[in-house]
Amino acid sequence: xxxxxxxxxxxxxxxxxxxxxxxxxxxxxxxxxxxxxxxxxxxxxxxxxxxxxxxxxxxxxxxxxxxxxxxxxxxxxxxxxxxxxxxxxxxxxxxxxxxxxxxxxxxxxxxxxxxxxxxxxxxxxxxxxxxxxxxxxxxxxxxxxxxxxxxxxxxxxxxxxxxxxxxxxxxxxxxxxxxxxxxxxxxxxxxxxxxxxxxxxxxxxxxxxxxxxxxxxxxxxxxxxxxxxxxxxxxxxxxxxxxxxxxxxxxxxxxxxxxxxxxxxxxxxxxxxxxxxxxxxxxxxxxxxxxxxxxxxxxxxxxxxxxxxxxxxxxxxxxxxxxxxxxxxxxxxxxxxxxxxxxxxxxxxxxxxxxxxxxxxxxxxxxxxxxxxxxxxxxxxxxxxxxxxxxxxxxxxxxxxxxxxxxxxxxxxxxxxxxxxxxxxxxxxxxxxxxxxxxxxxxxxxxxxxxxxxxxxxxxxxxxxxxxxxxxxxxxxxxxxxxxxxxxxxxxxxxxxxxxxxxxxxxxxxxxxxxxxxxxxxxxxxxxxxxxxxxxxxxxxxxxxxxxxxxxxxxxxxxxxxxxxxxxxxxxxxxxxxxxxxxxxxxxxxxxxxxxxxxxxxxxxxxxxxxxxxxxxxxxxxxxxxxxxxxxxxxxxxxxxxxxxxxxxxxxxxxxxxxxxxxxxxxxxxxxxxxxxxxxxxxxxxxxxxxxxxxxxxxxxxxxxxxxxxxxxxxxxxxxxxxxxxxxxxxxxxxxxx
Amino acid sequence: xxxxxxxxxxxxxxxxxxxxxxxxxxxxxxxxxxxxxxxxxxxxxxxxxxxxxxxxxxxxxxxxxxxxxxxxxxxxxxxxxxxxxxxxxxxxxxxxxxxxxxxxxxxxxxxxxxxxxxxxxxxxxxxxxxxxxxxxxxxxxxxxxxxxxxxxxxxxxxxxxxxxxxx
Ligand code: SF4
Numbered sequence: 001x002x003x004x005x006x007x008x009x010x011x012x013x014x015x016x017x018x019x020x021x022x023x024x025x026x027x028x029x030x031x032x033x034x035x036x037x038x039x040x041x042x043x044x045x046x047x048x049x050x051x052x053x054x055x056x057x058x059x060x061x062x063x064x065x066x067x068x069x070x071x072x073x074x075x076x077x078x079x080x081x082x083x084x085x086x087x088x089x090x091x092x093x094x095x096x097x098x099x100x101x102x103x104x105x106x107x108x109x110x111x112x113x114x115x116x117x118x119x120x121x122x123x124x125x126x127x128x129x130x131x132x133x134x135x136x137x138x139x140x141x142x143x144x145x146x147x148x149x150x151x152x153x154x155x156x157x158x159x160x161x162x163x164x165x166x167x168x169x170x171x172x173x174x175x176x177x178x179x180x181x182x183x184x185x186x187x188x189x190x191x192x193x194x195x196x197x198x199x200x201x202x203x204x205x206x207x208x209x210x211x212x213x214x215x216x217x218x219x220x221x222x223x224x225x226x227x228x229x230x231x232x233x234x235x236x237x238x239x240x241x242x243x244x245x246x247x248x249x250x251x252x253x254x255x256x257x258x259x260x261x262x263x264x265x266x267x268x269x270x271x272x273x274x275x276x277x278x279x280x281x282x283x284x285x286x287x288x289x290x291x292x293x294x295x296x297x298x299x300x301x302x303x304x305x306x307x308x309x310x311x312x313x314x315x316x317x318x319x320x321x322x323x324x325x326x327x328x329x330x331x332x333x334x335x336x337x338x339x340x341x342x343x344x345x346x347x348x349x350x351x352x353x354x355x356x357x358x359x360x361x362x363x364x365x366x367x368x369x370x371x372x373x374x375x376x377x378x379x380x381x382x383x384x385x386x387x388x389x390x391x392x393x394x395x396x397x398x399x400x401x402x403x404x405x406x407x408x409x410x411x412x413x414x415x416x417x418x419x420x421x422x423x424x425x426x427x428x429x430x431x432x433x434x435x436x437x438x439x440x441x442x443x444x445x446x447x448x449x450x451x452x453x454x455x456x457x458x459x460x461x462x463x464x465x466x467x468x469x470x471x472x473x474x475x476x477x478x479x480x481x482x483x484x485x486x487x488x489x490x491x492x493x494x495x496x497x498x499x500x501x502x503x504x505x506x507x508x509x510x511x512x513x514x515x516x517x518x519x520x521x522x523x524x525x526x527x528x529x530x531x532x533x534x535x536x537x538x539x540x541x542x543x544x545x546x547x548x549x550x551x552x553x554x555x556x557x558x559x560x561x562x563x564x565x566x567x568x569x570x571x572x573x574x575x576x577x578x579x580x581x582x583x584x585x586x587x588x589x590x591x592x593x594x595x596x597x598x599x600x601x602x603x604x605x606x607x608x609x610x611x612x613x614x615x616x617x618x619x620x621x622x623x624x625x626x627x628x629x630x631x632x633x634x635x636x637x638x639x640x641x642x643x644x645x646x647x648x649x650x651x652x653x654x655x656x657x658x659x660x661x662x663x664x665x666x667x668x669x670x671x672x673x674x675x676x677x678x679x680x681x682x683x684x685x686x687x688x689x690x691x692x693x694x695x696x697x698x699x700x701x702x703x704x705x706x707x708x709x710x711x712x713x714x715x716x717x718x719x720x721x722x723x724x725x726x727x728x729x730x731x732x733x734x735x736x737x738x
Numbered sequence: 739x740x741x742x743x744x745x746x747x748x749x750x751x752x753x754x755x756x757x758x759x760x761x762x763x764x765x766x767x768x769x770x771x772x773x774x775x776x777x778x779x780x781x782x783x784x785x786x787x788x789x790x791x792x793x794x795x796x797x798x799x800x801x802x803x804x805x806x807x808x809x810x811x812x813x814x815x816x817x818x819x820x821x822x823x824x825x826x827x828x829x830x831x832x833x834x835x836x837x838x839x840x841x842x843x844x845x846x847x848x849x850x851x852x853x854x855x856x857x858x859x860x861x862x863x864x865x866x867x868x869x870x871x872x873x874x875x876x877x878x879x880x881x882x883x884x885x886x887x888x889x890x891x892x893x894x895x896x897x898x899x900x901x902x903x904x905x
Contacts, residue, residue, distance in 0.1 A: 026882075076870070134883035134891060151883065158885025178886035185884070186891055193892075210865045220879040220893025223836050227826075245865055249858040252874065260882075264819050266893070268874040270861070275871045277832040280799050287796045289779075289829040 005466045008681040015337045016688055019155035023147070023338030026154045031329040031668075033261015034381065041257060047250040052384045054247045055320035058239075059310055065208045065241045066301060072211035077274050078297035082238075085304045086116035093118060093200070093233055094125050096298055100231045102127050102198035106189075108215070108222035109133035110202025111149060111323060112302060113235050115346045115359055118200070130192040132221035134185050141168050147339030147348060149325040150259045155338050189221070194282040199225035203236040204255065204322065206299070210245045211272050213299075216255055218266040226271060230279035231296040238301045239319040251322060254383040258324040273297035309358040314394040318354030320384040327351050327378035327388050332640075332669035332689045333371050341685075342368045350378050354391040357398070366399045370682070373673030374544050375640035376581065390589060396546025400424050420547045427466045431675035432542035432550060438510040442476045468683035472720065474511045481509045481516035485532035496529035498613065501565050503603075505576040506537045507712040518734035519575055519606050525622040525735040526613045531570065535561040538579040543586060544674050555582075555590040559599060572603035575730070577711050578674065580605045581641035605642060606730060607651040607710075614654065623658060623733045633661045635702045636729065637693060637718065639711035640669040651710060651729050658733055663702055667692045670709075672717035686717075694721035708732065741817045745850045746901075748820030752877030753889065754843075754897040761785050761905055768793065768809065771898060773840060777801055778809035779831045781844055786902060796829060808834035808894070809842045813864070815850035815899075816857045819876055822899065823857060825864075826871035835875070841894040843875075846902045 070080040083089035119129045131140045135153040146152030203213035256262040274295035309315045327350025339348030344356030344364040356365040372392035508516040539554025574580035638648035671689025707726040718726040759767040768791040777797040810831045812822035826832040879893030
């Protein structure tokens, strides 16, 4: 275990050093571009809903649509082959190649043909295969796998590629600039295209009613691949089929924006092959249009696990994916290490877990599944509204259950039995059962804190549990937040307009009790009758380890603990954004619809609640510094899941109402992400991600500001990144203690 | 903004040059903007022809390869995006639009529609009536795969829209 972790850490360190800079520049460029481009599209949210609805409908009726495609393509004069798996698809394409005596095959970029390793299959039969997309061409020369869904060579810089080409092609003069490299590739590949006997493309969409393939590209290579050779094979996953030609429209508006942040790519080709363009024989002297050559077209529709995914209630959503890459580009970890760390056999980053689990099996997904921290930043970026972190969680859960029986089960005291299999990785079990540890920690504080800091025990924690020694551990409070509230001698308000439970999340209850106390005082000052009952922990910790059953157990307990309060008309105020997100998002999957709704509708992030109180007439002058006259400057980092739920603005609005001058960060995630940053194999990645936030808060504009953050993890990460001590915003506004 | 103005603004944003003309001035305009040698296919518009412009219609493969400029018609313009819809034809419009360095696109003012919704409605009708292929083309061919944005990869490096005003 420890050796595996060291190896993983080493691989990540290597990628950070070699590919990190190029990946970061490109992925963040795409991500920023996406924000700008979708902001220009007025009907963005409507289009996303439409796109989602079209995909849901298409996958539901897939068998019928496949038949319809067969009919329309055959009526157009082409052939359709439904390939069961990779071998079947490769065999079919090989036969086409041999029937057409294809010595030279040109391809435009297609991840689906990467999935089945078509090039290798064709080369084994003696065809020469050329990738004409420049990114794919670079990889072909370098003999590398793609590191990104859309821009496969994103990890290579211009200098890198120049070096590669100069060595490989032994050019007369050294190539240097992007322009020179592009011109060289254009010439080189132009020769191959003119020679080609067979053109192979993928398809971004296939319309059932007209038999039209849509290809989204920018270079023009796909157009040439289709136009020049007289035989064309398109390989597409069955999930690419949509019912009608007009259904293409929302996707055309969304796909470029979501991917590389272009409103539209240079070319969206809509072919209903065989195409009407005459093929070009560059050896002939006859006018092209007079050439009587017939065209041949084969559409290979690939199953390769997709029809099973369709039957799988959890993985089905993956089939809605249009492979735009937004989920990878908005992923903080991906921005640091790129697809070679995130990679399964073919697909990388974001939704790749779902694809790999579906087409190559769980083992291929296992290796990188941990890199999804569940920060949820990708969720709103997905043009078809796929809950990508949930798919990652489900796959993680399945991987947990597929392990061998473990031997470490009883090594660490205090881990309660949970609903998970015996073989579950001990580190996962440790973090997943953090609630037990926290209880124990408070009960034995301050002793527990001393013990945890002593270096031999830190060494042991690193060896056995993979908790990185460089991280400061949470310090447990002897008196929990719940106990403090119970022991406090403050009369309850009898005629309050609002009644609220302040939810004692794990960290607020055991570690950061001061923010709970501040929340209680603040709400009471604004006229709320507050209760802090003993409520179960949310299950966020086990869920992030992929322990779905255990998390569901927590959800049930929380619902039961809060039921009587909800029935009595209490609101639930949540301080920890990741727990608030649990109630709003994940509980939908873990509880009955009724239970989820009653809790989600009535629970509020603490500043969302305060904002509501102030809007409804609560007296802001009760809060600290409401009239102190001087403006205080703060730098605020909202929490990833809080931003996904659109809640960042409540905190900034309340702070600004209180005359704070607020500067906000715009990084996707702090990099800590609960337990992620503690794990020794991910510590350096976590710090690399965090450094982007650290840098933002070290700029001249931010360097003197008070640093404020909403999430526990963010506070811990900022604490390790900056010399300034970060604070929770509630501690800025709580009324002066009387 | 009027549709045509929006179209022109967005054409410029996607690096497409614009020349406005009318039916009477069309032949002279084409002759003036093309680089020799130029290839193309005859336009599907009444009163507009490439005869007398110096453009070689129905080229051989060698002429296609050596052409500096290709002239073809656009079926539609999409104002919101600065895009043009190029339909493939049996006389090879797709090839003249794709191989030469510069693509000169002839589009009639009356064929400019405001947005993709309108474009897809018209294209849908045309596809159902038997048209097979079209490209929604927006600006020149481009790539960032070599580490920086470069124009002119497998397709044209420059695009030039000739907008023929309504008479
Ligand atoms: S899951 Fe969504 S965001 Fe990710 S690639 Fe697929 S469509 Fe794009």
